[in-house]
Amino acid sequence: MNHQLKNLLTPLIITIIILILLEIISTVILPIVGLKYYILPFNILVILFLGFKVRTPFLAFLILILQYFHSFFTIEGWESGTIVGIFVCILIAYLKEFIHFSSKLATMLVTQIFQTCWFLLSSSLIYLRASDLEYISIKFWRFLPESILISILSPFIFSLLEKIWDTSEKGMLGGES
Numbered sequence: 001m002n003h004q005l006k007n008l009l010t011p012l013i014i015t016i017i018i019l020i021l022l023e024i025i026s027t028v029i030l031p032i033v034g035l036k037y038y039i040l041p042f043n044i045l046v047i048l049f050l051g052f053k054v055r056t057p058f059l060a061f062l063i064l065i066l067q068y069f070h071s072f073f074t075i076e077g078w079e080s081g082t083i084v085g086i087f088v089c090i091l092i093a094y095l096k097e098f099i100h101f102s103s104k105l106a107t108m109l110v111t112q113i114f115q116t117c118w119f120l121l122s123s124s125l126i127y128l129r130a131s132d133l134e135y136i137s138i139k140f141w142r143f144l145p146e147s148i149l150i151s152i153l154s155p156f157i158f159s160l161l162e163k164i165w166d167t168s169e170k171g172m173l174g175g176e177s
Contacts, residue, residue, distance in 0.1 A: 005058055011165045012062060016069050018160070019046055023073040038146055041115075042157075043070035043081065045150050048114050049158050051089035052099070053167045060086050084121045088114055104155040111154040115147040 022042040030038055047063055056062070063085040064078070071078035092099070092114065101107045123136045 008056060008058060008062065012065065014164050015046060015161065016066070018164075019043060019066060019069060020072075023070065027073050037142060039074065040146055040150055042150070043067060044085075044115055044118055045111070045154060045157055046161065047085045047089070048092070048111060048154075049161045049165075051085075051092040051114075052096070052101075053158075053162065054165055059089055063089065080122060080125045084118055084125065087121055088118050091117060101158075107155045107158060108151040112147060112151040115143075115150060119143050119147070 019042060022040070026040040026042060030036070030040070043066055046066055050059060050062055050066075054062070060082075064082045067078040067081040067085060070081065099110055101110065119140070123139065126139075127133065127136060
């Protein structure tokens, strides 16, 4: 895929629409079924996909846009999510040679590892601002089930995003795109 800014616009708009739909499901449906303290972080999953598969110099800008749309559904700031997303994508860029998505289980495991990195970085930013370990502890116990469910969904969301972003490399799950 040619990653000039004009060629990224259509996949970005479709991804934003999907993210908004997933955020609506997460913020409306989960509280209706009694899970009012849990919100699935689909934004993290989308940003991890971009870090793994989309090679563009505009990646930080894409992360900013996705975090901005995510901020409509949460009280967490888009700025800290953007900073953490960029750091995680830098880490992915350094480790990309060692990451292989040979199966759905491998995709889930790698997603869980990078979600944990995201949690650690965002918790560090929260601690720097608030110096409140109790809040981070509560956030951790919410993070575990949310991250496990997101990891389980990752192969399916990644394969959908592969079609949207038209990644021309080997597929996210080991097959051809």
